[in-house]
Amino acid sequence: MEQKTLVISHLNTSFFTEKGEVPAVRDVSLQVRPGQIVGIVGESGCGKSVTARSVMGLIRYPGRIVSGEILLDGREISGIREKERCSLRGSEVSMIFQEPMTSLNPVMKVGKQVEEALLLHEKVTKKGARERVEEIFGQVGISDAKSRMECYPHQLSGGLRQRIMIAMAMICGPKLLIADEPTTALDVTVEAQILRLMKQLCGQGTSILLISHNLGVIAQVCDYVYVMYAGRVVEQADVRVLFDRPVHPYTKALLKAATSLRSGADVLDSIPGVVPNLLHLGAGCSFSPRCGSCMELCRKEMPERLPAGEEGHLALCHLLKMPDGALEEAQEKIRGSAPGEAQEKIRGSAPGEAQADTSGRAGTDGDKGGGE
Ligand SMILES: Nc1ncnc2c1ncn2[C@@H]1O[C@H](COP(=O)(O)OP(=O)(O)OP(=O)(O)O)[C@@H](O)[C@H]1O
Ligand code: SF4
Numbered sequence: 104m105e106q107k108t109l110v111i112s113h114l115n116t117s118f119f120t121e122k123g124e125v126p127a128v129r130d131v132s133l134q135v136r137p138g139q140i141v142g143i144v145g146e147s148g149c150g151k152s153v154t155a156r157s158v159m160g161l162i163r164y165p166g167r168i169v170s171g172e173i174l175l176d177g178r179e180i181s182g183i184r185e186k187e188r189c190s191l192r193g194s195e196v197s198m199i200f201q202e203p204m205t206s207l208n209p210v211m212k213v214g215k216q217v218e219e220a221l222l223l224h225e226k227v228t229k230k231g232a233r234e235r236v237e238e239i240f241g242q243v244g245i246s247d248a249k250s251r252m253e254c255y256p257h258q259l260s261g262g263l264r265q266r267i268m269i270a271m272a273m274i275c276g277p278k279l280l281i282a283d284e285p286t287t288a289l290d291v292t293v294e295a296q297i298l299r300l301m302k303q304l305c306g307q308g309t310s311i312l313l314i315s316h317n318l319g320v321i322a323q324v325c326d327y328v329y330v331m332y333a334g335r336v337v338e339q340a341d342v343r344v345l346f347d348r349p350v351h352p353y354t355k356a357l358l359k360a361a362t363s364l365r366s367g368a369d370v371l372d373s374i375p376g377v378v379p380n381l382l383h384l385g386a387g388c389s390f391s392p393r394c395g396s397c398m399e400l401c402r403k404e405m406p407e408r409l410p411a412g413e414e415g416h417l418a419l420c421h422l423l424k425m426p427d428g429a430l431e432e433a434q435e436k437i438r439g440s441a442p443g444e445a446q447e448k449i450r451g452s453a454p455g456e457a458q459a460d461t462s463g464r465a466g467t468d469g470d471k472g473g474g475e
């Protein structure tokens with residue numbers, strides 16, 4: 104049987120604050136196969152970054168992994184020592200963080216920082232390392248690479264710092280690359296360049312876990328997608344199935360909001376209500392206060408994960424237990440597009456076009472600080 108690059112099973116990660124336990128990640132199970140790009144999507148605060156940080160061993164006090172298993176290439180890594188973990192970072196697994204400024208050393212030239220990441224893991228001469236850094240800077244869209252290598256982080260724009268982070272994460276060709284909103288700060292042309300580079304890396308065997316608010320980015324590059332809500336995976340499916348035949352009301356609402364954003368509607372279809380406070384979760388489905396299909400049962404009982412028809416398609420919703428007709432009826436309300444159409448609508452056909460974003464931030468045309 105094929106060895107999976109990453110297998111997360113029943114992960115629970117909480118923050119133990121003065122106000123009580125914040126269960127940021129609840130019973131999350133997720134897999135990434137070699138050479139696959141797997142997406143995690145969901146609104147702000149739903150647990151995407153905490154899931155990624157749990158894999159990297161970067162949950163700090165007052166947070167901790169409460170239970171669950173994380174296997175990297177078949178090896179359990181959730182309980183390993185910091186020294187062992189350091190040897191994994193870079194060559195086995197690396198991460199592009201949401202906030203590049205906090206991840207770069209402010210007093211070291213950026214070229215040197217990327218060079219050191221390579222020297223730490225590969226037998227390469229200093230000259231060879233410098234050449235490789237110059238090459239990867241070019242690949243991530245940093246012009247005038249030689250002089251940029253001599254800069255300190257504060258001398259560069261946010262977009263350039265993000266590209267330095269991407270170069271650093273990619274330079275050792277890790278088995279698993281976790282990319283947390285890697286292109287959010289970049290303009291669409293550079294975004295397209297980075298996404299192409301990620302696809303290329305996958306062709307060379309790297310697996311990617313891509314976290315994004317942007318359904319357009321997910322539709323363009325992912326093979327399989329997990330939708331998170333209030334710390335849980337509420338739906339998971341092959342990318343085409345998820346965009347064409349979503350079953351969970353939350354996924355449907357995300358897609359509807361994204362489609363209206365792309366079609367340039369005057370009034371955006373946002374999801375009514377707000378994400379729940381994780382300190383005060385009720386017994387039933389966490390989406391019930393915002394769900395148009397909510398039933399009596401939903402407020403009382405947490406739904407279980409059930410197959411939603413096609414292979415690999417699962418969802419956490421009581422509708423799946425209803426007689427066939429009820430689900431179909433609920434489906435029809437949102438569908439109304441031909442197969443493949445939803446993904447195409449959201450994907451965006453050319454760099455420069457607005458893409459669908461679930462964060463509530465507006466369109467992405469023009470410079471988002473990614474320009475040089
Ligand atoms: N240090 C902390 N203390 C308490 N709660 C925390 C801490 N860090 C994260 N959380 C909580 O964990 C939840 C999940 O946070 P996470 O950063 O994973 O969200 P996210 O899905 O990545 O959101 P975004 O899209 O905004 O990046 C949030 O409700 C957040 O308030
Ligand atoms: S379980 Fe009920 S409230 Fe939750 S998403 Fe499904 S229909 Fe809506």
Ligand SMILES: [Mg+2]
Nearest residue numbers: 151152153201
């Ligand atoms: Mg995040």
